[in-house]
Amino acid sequence: xxxxxxxxxxxxxxxxxxxxxxxxxxxxxxxxxxxxxxxxxxxxxxxxxxxxxxxxxxxxxxxxxxxxxxxxxxxxxxxxxxxxxxxxxxxxxxxxxxxxxxxxxxxxxxxxxxxxxxxxxxxxxxxxxxxxxxxxxxxxxxxxxxxxxxxxxxxxxxxxxxxxxxxxxxxxxxxxxxxxxxxxxxxxxxxxxxxxxxxxxxxxxxxxxxxxxxxxxxxxxxxxxxxxxxxxxxxxxxxxxxxxxxxxxxxxxxxxxxxxxxxxxxxxxxxxxxxxxxxxxxxxxxxxxxxxxxxxxxxxxxxxxxxxxxxxxxxxxxxxxxxxxxxxxxxxxxxxxxxxxxxxxxxxxxxxx
Ligand code: MRU
Numbered sequence: 001x002x003x004x005x006x007x008x009x010x011x012x013x014x015x016x017x018x019x020x021x022x023x024x025x026x027x028x029x030x031x032x033x034x035x036x037x038x039x040x041x042x043x044x045x046x047x048x049x050x051x052x053x054x055x056x057x058x059x060x061x062x063x064x065x066x067x068x069x070x071x072x073x074x075x076x077x078x079x080x081x082x083x084x085x086x087x088x089x090x091x092x093x094x095x096x097x098x099x100x101x102x103x104x105x106x107x108x109x110x111x112x113x114x115x116x117x118x119x120x121x122x123x124x125x126x127x128x129x130x131x132x133x134x135x136x137x138x139x140x141x142x143x144x145x146x147x148x149x150x151x152x153x154x155x156x157x158x159x160x161x162x163x164x165x166x167x168x169x170x171x172x173x174x175x176x177x178x179x180x181x182x183x184x185x186x187x188x189x190x191x192x193x194x195x196x197x198x199x200x201x202x203x204x205x206x207x208x209x210x211x212x213x214x215x216x217x218x219x220x221x222x223x224x225x226x227x228x229x230x231x232x233x234x235x236x237x238x239x240x241x242x243x244x245x246x247x248x249x250x251x252x253x254x255x256x257x258x259x260x261x262x263x264x265x266x267x268x269x270x271x272x273x274x275x276x277x278x279x280x281x282x283x284x285x286x287x288x289x290x291x292x293x294x295x296x297x298x299x300x301x302x303x304x305x306x307x308x309x310x311x312x313x314x315x316x317x318x319x320x321x322x323x324x325x326x327x328x329x330x331x332x333x334x335x336x337x338x339x340x341x342x343x344x345x346x347x348x349x350x351x352x353x
Contacts, residue, residue, distance in 0.1 A: 002094045004018060005152075005338050005352065006017070006019075006235070006293050007016040007023055007227045007238070008027055009035075009036070010213065010224055011167035011168050011172075011174075011209070011213055012056070012164060012172040012173065013025070014059065014167065014168050014172075015054065015059060015062050015063055015066070015135065015170070015171065017066055017069075017131070017132065017135075020073070021038055021039065021040050021070075022038070022039040022040075022051050022063070022066045022067070022069075022070060023036040023037065023038055023039070023351045024036065024039060024048055024063065025054075025130045025168070026053050027052065027054060027055060027168055027205075027206060027309070028051070028052055029054060030168075030205055030209055031205055031206075031208070032210035034228050037053050037062075037065070037114060039066075039070065040070065041066045041070050041071070041074055042068065042070050042074070042093060042094060043090070043093060044069035044070075044087060044088035044317065045063060045065050045066065045067030045070060045094065046064075046067065046093045046094050046096070047096070048063070048089075048095035049063060049064065049096075049098055049104070050097045050098065051083070052200065055169065055200075055202070056101075056164060056166075056168060056169020056170060057103040057104070057163065057169065057170075057241065057242065057243040057244070057275075058100035058103050058142075058169065058170040058171060058175070058277055058278065058279070059105045059168065059169050059170050059171065060098060060101055060114075060339075061096070061101070061103035061104050061106055061107030061108075061134065061138075061278065062131070062134055062135045062138055062170075062171045063079065063351065064074040064094045064095075064097070064107050064109065064111075065105050065107045065108070065111050065130065065131035066135075067090070067094050067239060068087065068090065068094065068108065068111040068127055068131065068132045069089065069128045069211075070125060070126050070133050071086065071087045071090035071091075072087050072115075072123040072124050072140075073124050074086070074121060075087050075090075076123055077122060080121070081291070082324065083123070087115065087123075088178070089277070091108055091111070091112060094106065095108055097290075098293060099291045099293050100243050100244060100290065100291060100292060100293045100319070100320050101243040101244060101279075102243070102244040102278070102279060102281040103243075103276075103278050103279055103281075106132050106278045106279070107134055109165070110117040110130065111127060111130060111131070111134075111247045113321055114126060115125060115128040115200045117259050131291045135171045136171070136173075137171075138170055138171030138172070138276065138278075139170070139171045139172040139173055139188070139261055140334070141276040141277075141278075141333075141334035142170055142171070142172065142174055142175055142178040142276070142334075143173050143178065143182075144185075145175060145179060145253060145274045145276065145332050145333065145334055146173065146174075146178035146179050146181055146182030146274075147181065147182055148200070148332050148334075148336070148337050149178070149179030149182065149239070149272060149274050149332040149337075149347065150179055150182035150183035150185075150186050150188060152238060152272065152330060152332070152337065153183050153188045153189075153236065155192055155236070156187060156188050156189070156190065157189070157190060157234070157235070157236030157237060158189070158190045158191045158192070158193065158234050158235050158236065159180065159189060159191075159192055159193070159235065159236065159237045159238065159239050160192075160193045160194075160195065160226055160229065160230075160235055160237075160239075160260065160269075161176050161180065161192055161193070161194055161195070161203070161207060161238070162195045162197060162223075162238070162240050162243070162253070162254055162256055162257050162260055163195070163197045163202045163203060163207070163240070163253070163254035163256075163257075164177075164197070164202035164203065164206035164207045164210070165177055165240060165242075165274065166206065166207055166210040166211075166299070167177075167210060167239025168206050168210060169206075169241060172318055173243040174210070174241075175242075175274040175275055175276065176239045176240050176241045176272075176273075176274045177207065177210060177211070178274065179239055179255070179272065179332065180192055180211070180216065180239060180275045181214055181216070184214070184216045189216065189217075190217065190234075191217040191218065191219060191318060192207075192211055192216060192217065192218045192219070192221050193218075193220075193221050193225075193226075193229060193235070194207040194208050194211070194218055194220050194221070195218070195221060195222075195223045195225075195226065195256065195260075196220055196221065196222055196223060197223065197254060197256065197298040197302075198223055198300075199300050199302075199303070199317065200319075202254070202301065203220060204220045208220050208339065220221065220317070223256050223259075225274060226259075226260055226263055226269055227267075230263055230264065230266075230267035230269050231267060233268050234314030235267075236269065236270065237242045237269065237270050237271070238261070238264045238269055238270070238271045238272065239259050239272045239274065240253050240254075240257050240260070240271075240272070240273055240274075240301035241253060241273070241274060241275055241279075242273050242274075242279050242293075242318055243279065244276040244279060244281050244284065245273070245279050245280045245281065245287060245331065245341075245346070246281060246284045246286050246287045246289065246290060246322075247277060247281070247282045247283075247284060247285050247286075247343055247346055247347070248285060248286050248287075248325055248341075248342065248343045249325030249328060249331065249338070249341030249342050249345070250286055250287025250288075250290075250322050250323065250324055250330055250344050251273050251275075251287070251325070251331070252287055252290045252292070252320050252321070252322050252323075253273070253320060253321070253323065254315060254319070254320060254321075255319055255321050256319055256321070257318055257321055258321040258322060258323045258327075260322075261324075263324040264327070264328065265327050270329045270330070271323075271326055271327060271328055271329045271330075272329060272330050272331075272332060273323075273330070273331045273332070274331075274333075275331065275332075275333060276330045276333060276334050277333050277335055277349070277350065280333070280346060280349075280350060282346075282350055287322030287324065287325075288322065290320075290322060292318050292320050292321070292322075293318070293319045293320060294317055294318050294319070294320070295317045295319050296317065297314065297315035297316070297317055299317050300315040300317045301313065301315050302318075325340075325341045325342060326340075328340075328341055329333040331346075335349055336349060336352075337353055
């Protein structure tokens with residue numbers, strides 16, 4: 001891939017609009033290889049989301065928004081007077097890429113609303129502006145959450161995080177890792193323990209790489225280490241992101257998050273969720289109603305490309321779980337902080353303009 005100044009591999013530069021195309025830092029290859037993948041159409045963008053080239057709730061929303069720009073460009077070129085039907089089909093294709101993170105549907109809805117009020121013949125400039133605004137707003141939200149979340153950490157401590165809720169999972173800066181970055185800058189983080197996060201290893205491959213880029217001390221651990229680490233003492237907080245938060249405050253996030261929340265409560269460790277309001281889905285009353293993506297058994301039965309399970313064995317691979325609101329100490333959003341979340345507090349936050 002070409003090495004333009006725009007295509008410098010860095011966690012904060014993982015989704016790049018460059019030269020009228022979309023470039024994604026290929027998260028399947030990190031950290032061994034830093035390469036960008038070119039997405040030249042909505043179909044290629046949907047495929048990249050499905051195949052985990054880009055992952056993380058806000059990041060797939062931002063990516064899908066750029067996918068709509070590519071769609072409009074192609075269909076407008078092909079049929080300048082009748083391009084909308086093709087774009088509508090691509091909106092469906094992008095929405096079908098992954099089912100759980102609400103940010104994907106939220107971003108597509110914003111693009112749909114922009115499409116509805118277009119006042120120019122060529123739809124591309126207005127849609128590109130909207131996609132770039134979604135991208136920029138996400139970074140700003142993360143920076144604000146970083147400040148708010150860091151302020152909650154009273155004394156310097158070690159923390160545990162799960163999966164990757166960093167710059168790579170967002171438009172930039174990160175949600176949970178944004179809080180870690182801000183708190184580290186304020187001298188409040190000793191070390192981050194990053195769960196490796198089987199089977200995709202987002203923790204060991206992505207979170208560890210990201211934190212190294214920011215010179216934040218990080219230790220990777222197998223997912224089953226957290227209980228004994230908490231029992232040993234020294235962990236003040238678990239800090240995670242979210243793919244969808246229900247109206248009652250239940251938090252859907254990477255499989256294994258629920259386990260951490262139970263452990264945290266048992267050990268007196270505080271549990272923080274950092275997520276922009278684009279992650280809150282008021283249409284879903286409770287976590288049990290959130291669709292949980294199931295991926296192939298092969299992801300569980302292999303590790304690092306090598307088969308580790310016997311032939312013909314069954315495996316199940318739900319990739320998210322739901323942490324009940326009562327196990328969440330605090331949800332940090334760009335609009336403010338909710339302690340002990342419940343339906344009333346979530347409703348009040350979302351009613352603010
Ligand atoms: O399957 P993934 O890698 O897309 O899952 C990502 C997560 O679960 C993240 O924790 C979540 O999206 C929060 S991202 C800021």
